[in-house]
Amino acid sequence: MSVNQLGSESVALATGRPFDQARAEAAVRELLIAVGEDPDRPGLLDTPARVARAYREVFAGLYTTPDDVLNTTFDEGHQELVLVRDIPMYSTCEHHLVSFHGVAHVGYIPGTEGRVTGLSKLARLVDLYAKRPQVQERLTSQIADALMSKLAPRGAIVVVEAEHLCMAMRGIRKPGASTTTSAVRGLFQSNSASRAEALDLILRK
Numbered sequence: 632m633s634v635n636q637l638g639s640e641s642v643a644l645a646t647g648r649p650f651d652q653a654r655a656e657a658a659v660r661e662l663l664i665a666v667g668e669d670p671d672r673p674g675l676l677d678t679p680a681r682v683a684r685a686y687r688e689v690f691a692g693l694y695t696t697p698d699d700v701l702n703t704t705f706d707e708g709h710q711e712l713v714l715v716r717d718i719p720m721y722s723t724c725e726h727h728l729v730s731f732h733g734v735a736h737v738g739y740i741p742g743t744e745g746r747v748t749g750l751s752k753l754a755r756l757v758d759l760y761a762k763r764p765q766v767q768e769r770l771t772s773q774i775a776d777a778l779m780s781k782l783a784p785r786g787a788i789v790v791v792e793a794e795h796l797c798m799a800m801r802g803i804r805k806p807g808a809s810t811t812t813s814a815v816r817g818l819f820q821s822n823s824a825s826r827a828e829a830l831d832l833i834l835r836k
């Protein structure tokens with residue numbers, strides 16, 4: 632079984648520990664008490680278990696590797712850009728544990744053998760890294776680096792556009808502010824014309 636199916640043997644890559652439902656529930660209950668709530672009132676009785684399950688889902692990428700995702704390649708002989716735009720993306724800011732969300736655009740130029748992967752695998756790769764405590768810059772780079780190491784393309788380009796709820800619902804309170812990050816590798820780094828062409832396709836509305 633693939634570890635990305637979140638089976639009982641799934642363990643976090645960083646710590647080697649599996650998801651601990653009981654511990655997560657206890658932590659949520661404790662948090663409710665800390666903010667002055669009564670976790671035993673009827674509306675909150677099931678909340679710790681529910682939130683723990685939600686966290687397991689939101690952080691599923693802690694238990695998944697690119698090998699689980701980029702496991703299908705086709706020998707298409709395609710030598711030009713492959714680009715999937717506007718992949719919906721929900722991640723979690725590691726500073727405040729609230730969502731940042733938006734879209735990711737993922738492109739690559741296949742290697743000399745022209746091997747390509749399934750289009751859905753690019754979206755799975757975005758999910759894998761988004762479903763971890765993250766910062767947007769690292770999320771963007773990790774997607775590009777995984778593409779380079781697993782597909783050996785001539786180049787990879789990733790652009791993420793997101794709104795950070797930690798900047799919208801609290802703190803500086805600027806809803807609508809959008810952050811764009813890019814990561815370019817290989818040909819897109821060395822050849823400014825290729826980079827400009829891809830960025831034009833990616834950012835064209």
Ligand SMILES: Nc1nc2c(ncn2[C@@H]2O[C@H](COP(=O)(O)OP(=O)(O)OP(=O)(O)O)[C@@H](O)[C@H]2O)c(=O)[nH]1
Pocket residue numbers: 724725726765766767768795797798801802803
């Ligand atoms: N570069 C970067 N910064 C982020 C990201 N997500 C959140 N941040 C920022 O992380 C910073 C954390 O700053 P701190 O001063 O430690 O925390 P804070 O007091 O809650 O900061 P404010 O949000 O300004 O109230 C904030 O400026 C956030 O906007 C991200 O993905 N990338």
Ligand SMILES: [Zn+2]
Pocket residue numbers: 724725726727728729795797798
């Ligand atoms: Zn934040």
